[in-house]
Amino acid sequence: MSLNESLDALRAKMTSEAAGAYEEVLQRLDPRLLAENALKPGDVMPNFELPNAEGKMVSSLELLSHGTLVVTFYRGSWCPYCMLTLQALDLILAPVPGQQASLVALSPETGGRARFVKDKYNLRFELLADVDNAVASMFGVLVRLPPLYRQRLLSQGIESETLHGRKGWFIPVPSTFVVARNGTVAHAEIHVDYTRRTELDTLPLVLRALRQYS
DSSP states (O other), X not given: OOHHHHHHHHHTTOOHHHHHHHHHHHHHSOHHHHXXXXXXXXXXXXXXXXXXXXXXXXXXXXXXXTSEEEEEEOOOTXXXXXXXXXHHHXXXXXXXXXXXXXXXXXXXXXXXXXXXXXXXXTOOSEEEEOGGGHHHHHHTOEEEOOHHHHHHHHXXXXXXXXXXXXXXXXXXXXXXXXXXXXXXXXXXXXXXXXXXXXXXXXXXXXXXXXXXXX
Protein backbone atom coordinates (compact mmCIF):
# COMPACT_ATOMS: atom_id res chain seq x y z
CA MET A 1 0.00 0.00 0.00
CA SER A 2 1.36 3.42 -0.97
CA LEU A 3 1.67 6.27 1.52
CA ASN A 4 -1.31 8.14 0.09
CA GLU A 5 -3.43 4.99 0.12
CA SER A 6 -2.66 4.69 3.84
CA LEU A 7 -3.52 8.37 4.33
CA ASP A 8 -6.77 7.92 2.40
CA ALA A 9 -7.73 5.06 4.70
CA LEU A 10 -7.08 7.29 7.72
CA ARG A 11 -9.11 10.15 6.23
CA ALA A 12 -12.02 7.78 5.61
CA LYS A 13 -12.33 7.40 9.40
CA MET A 14 -12.91 11.14 9.99
CA THR A 15 -15.87 12.05 12.16
CA SER A 16 -18.35 14.59 10.80
CA GLU A 17 -16.89 17.22 13.17
CA ALA A 18 -13.36 16.54 11.96
CA ALA A 19 -14.53 16.60 8.35
CA GLY A 20 -16.03 20.07 8.83
CA ALA A 21 -12.75 21.42 10.22
CA TYR A 22 -10.84 19.73 7.39
CA GLU A 23 -13.06 21.36 4.75
CA GLU A 24 -12.49 24.74 6.39
CA VAL A 25 -8.73 24.32 5.97
CA LEU A 26 -9.16 23.53 2.27
CA GLN A 27 -11.43 26.54 1.75
CA ARG A 28 -9.40 29.08 3.74
CA LEU A 29 -5.88 28.28 2.53
CA ASP A 30 -5.13 29.32 -1.03
CA PRO A 31 -2.79 26.80 -2.73
CA ARG A 32 -1.99 29.28 -5.50
CA LEU A 33 -0.80 31.90 -3.03
CA LEU A 34 1.32 29.34 -1.21
CA ALA A 35 2.81 28.15 -4.48
CA GLU A 36 3.76 31.74 -5.34
CA ASN A 37 5.38 32.42 -1.96
CA ALA A 38 7.13 29.10 -1.35
CA LEU A 39 10.59 28.14 -2.55
CA LYS A 40 10.56 26.73 -6.06
CA PRO A 41 12.99 24.63 -8.10
CA GLY A 42 15.89 26.87 -8.99
CA ASP A 43 15.65 28.98 -5.82
CA VAL A 44 18.49 28.96 -3.31
CA MET A 45 17.56 27.51 0.06
CA PRO A 46 18.16 29.87 3.01
CA ASN A 47 20.67 28.58 5.52
CA PHE A 48 19.42 27.50 8.94
CA GLU A 49 20.64 26.06 12.23
CA LEU A 50 18.19 24.36 14.57
CA PRO A 51 18.24 22.05 17.61
CA ASN A 52 17.62 18.36 16.99
CA ALA A 53 15.77 15.87 19.19
CA GLU A 54 18.83 15.51 21.41
CA GLY A 55 19.34 19.27 21.76
CA LYS A 56 22.36 19.45 19.44
CA MET A 57 22.44 22.28 16.90
CA VAL A 58 22.25 21.06 13.30
CA SER A 59 23.39 23.30 10.43
CA SER A 60 22.04 23.12 6.89
CA LEU A 61 25.50 24.04 5.58
CA GLU A 62 27.02 21.06 7.37
CA LEU A 63 24.31 18.76 6.01
CA LEU A 64 24.82 20.01 2.45
CA SER A 65 28.55 19.40 2.75
CA HIS A 66 27.71 15.67 2.77
CA GLY A 67 25.42 15.77 -0.28
CA THR A 68 21.79 16.30 -1.21
CA LEU A 69 19.41 17.45 1.53
CA VAL A 70 15.74 16.51 1.84
CA VAL A 71 13.82 18.97 4.04
CA THR A 72 10.29 18.05 5.05
CA PHE A 73 7.93 20.10 7.22
CA TYR A 74 5.34 18.40 9.41
CA ARG A 75 2.61 19.94 11.54
CA GLY A 76 3.32 18.20 14.83
CA SER A 77 3.15 15.05 16.91
CA TRP A 78 -0.63 15.52 17.22
CA CYS A 79 -1.15 15.01 13.47
CA PRO A 80 -1.65 11.31 12.59
CA TYR A 81 -1.08 12.03 8.89
CA CYS A 82 2.32 13.50 9.75
CA MET A 83 3.26 10.52 11.88
CA LEU A 84 2.43 8.08 9.06
CA THR A 85 4.50 10.18 6.68
CA LEU A 86 7.54 10.32 8.96
CA GLN A 87 7.49 6.54 9.32
CA ALA A 88 7.21 6.12 5.54
CA LEU A 89 10.11 8.53 4.98
CA ASP A 90 12.23 6.52 7.36
CA LEU A 91 11.53 3.32 5.44
CA ILE A 92 12.15 4.88 2.03
CA LEU A 93 15.17 7.12 2.61
CA ALA A 94 16.96 6.40 5.87
CA PRO A 95 18.35 2.92 5.05
CA VAL A 96 19.57 3.60 1.50
CA PRO A 97 23.37 3.14 1.60
CA GLY A 98 25.63 5.40 -0.39
CA GLN A 99 22.89 7.77 -1.45
CA GLN A 100 24.91 10.77 -0.21
CA ALA A 101 21.80 12.49 1.08
CA SER A 102 20.48 13.70 4.42
CA LEU A 103 16.88 13.89 5.56
CA VAL A 104 15.58 16.34 8.17
CA ALA A 105 12.01 16.89 9.36
CA LEU A 106 11.01 20.24 10.89
CA SER A 107 8.09 21.21 13.09
CA PRO A 108 7.54 24.13 15.48
CA GLU A 109 6.95 21.85 18.46
CA THR A 110 9.11 22.42 21.52
CA GLY A 111 9.35 20.84 24.98
CA GLY A 112 11.06 17.62 23.93
CA ARG A 113 8.34 16.53 21.50
CA ALA A 114 10.84 15.86 18.72
CA ARG A 115 12.63 13.38 21.00
CA PHE A 116 9.30 11.77 21.91
CA VAL A 117 8.38 11.27 18.23
CA LYS A 118 11.84 10.02 17.26
CA ASP A 119 11.91 7.48 20.08
CA LYS A 120 8.30 6.34 19.66
CA TYR A 121 8.71 5.53 15.97
CA ASN A 122 12.43 4.63 16.02
CA LEU A 123 13.21 7.23 13.37
CA ARG A 124 16.75 7.28 12.03
CA PHE A 125 16.85 10.82 10.67
CA GLU A 126 17.02 14.23 12.33
CA LEU A 127 13.89 15.88 13.74
CA LEU A 128 14.50 19.59 14.20
CA ALA A 129 12.62 22.12 16.33
CA ASP A 130 11.83 25.11 14.11
CA VAL A 131 11.53 27.55 16.99
CA ASP A 132 9.15 30.42 16.18
CA ASN A 133 8.59 28.88 12.72
CA ALA A 134 11.53 30.90 11.42
CA VAL A 135 12.59 28.36 8.79
CA ALA A 136 9.02 27.58 7.67
CA SER A 137 8.57 31.31 7.11
CA MET A 138 11.78 31.52 5.04
CA PHE A 139 10.62 28.57 2.94
CA GLY A 140 7.24 30.28 2.45
CA VAL A 141 5.14 27.44 3.88
CA LEU A 142 3.87 29.04 7.11
CA VAL A 143 0.10 29.41 7.60
CA ARG A 144 -2.32 30.24 10.42
CA LEU A 145 -4.91 27.61 11.21
CA PRO A 146 -8.50 28.82 10.66
CA PRO A 147 -10.95 29.19 13.59
CA LEU A 148 -12.98 25.99 13.27
CA TYR A 149 -9.85 23.88 13.02
CA ARG A 150 -8.35 25.63 16.07
CA GLN A 151 -11.52 24.85 18.03
CA ARG A 152 -11.29 21.24 16.94
CA LEU A 153 -7.74 20.95 18.26
CA LEU A 154 -8.62 22.70 21.52
CA SER A 155 -11.43 20.20 22.09
CA GLN A 156 -8.74 17.51 21.98
CA GLY A 157 -6.50 19.31 24.46
CA ILE A 158 -4.12 20.55 21.76
CA GLU A 159 -3.24 24.23 22.00
CA SER A 160 -0.61 26.41 20.40
CA GLU A 161 1.05 27.96 23.44
CA THR A 162 1.83 24.60 25.04
CA LEU A 163 3.06 23.02 21.81
CA HIS A 164 5.06 25.90 20.40
CA GLY A 165 5.81 28.08 23.38
CA ARG A 166 3.69 30.95 22.05
CA LYS A 167 0.18 31.75 20.92
CA GLY A 168 -0.84 32.31 17.31
CA TRP A 169 -1.67 28.91 15.80
CA PHE A 170 0.93 29.25 13.05
CA ILE A 171 2.13 25.95 11.60
CA PRO A 172 3.90 24.81 8.43
CA VAL A 173 1.95 23.36 5.53
CA PRO A 174 3.14 19.78 4.96
CA SER A 175 5.82 20.12 2.29
CA THR A 176 8.99 18.49 1.03
CA PHE A 177 12.01 20.06 -0.65
CA VAL A 178 14.96 18.30 -2.24
CA VAL A 179 18.03 20.55 -2.21
CA ALA A 180 21.14 19.94 -4.31
CA ARG A 181 24.57 20.08 -2.70
CA ASN A 182 25.08 23.65 -3.97
CA GLY A 183 21.98 24.79 -2.04
CA THR A 184 19.64 25.00 -5.03
CA VAL A 185 16.12 23.60 -4.68
CA ALA A 186 15.69 20.77 -7.20
CA HIS A 187 12.23 19.51 -6.22
CA ALA A 188 9.39 20.98 -4.15
CA GLU A 189 5.94 19.74 -3.17
CA ILE A 190 3.47 21.62 -0.96
CA HIS A 191 0.20 20.19 0.34
CA VAL A 192 -2.57 22.47 1.58
CA ASP A 193 -4.59 19.26 1.89
CA TYR A 194 -2.77 17.86 4.90
CA THR A 195 -4.20 14.39 4.24
CA ARG A 196 -2.11 14.15 1.05
CA ARG A 197 1.68 13.97 0.86
CA THR A 198 4.55 13.55 -1.55
CA GLU A 199 4.37 10.04 -3.02
CA LEU A 200 7.65 8.84 -1.67
CA ASP A 201 8.78 6.66 -4.53
CA THR A 202 9.55 9.89 -6.43
CA LEU A 203 12.21 10.99 -3.93
CA PRO A 204 14.80 8.27 -4.60
CA LEU A 205 14.44 9.05 -8.31
CA VAL A 206 15.20 12.73 -7.67
CA LEU A 207 18.14 11.84 -5.47
CA ARG A 208 19.61 9.52 -8.10
CA ALA A 209 19.23 12.19 -10.77
CA LEU A 210 21.01 14.75 -8.59
CA ARG A 211 23.85 12.36 -7.84
CA GLN A 212 24.71 12.23 -11.55
CA TYR A 213 25.55 15.94 -11.44
CA SER A 214 27.16 16.23 -8.02
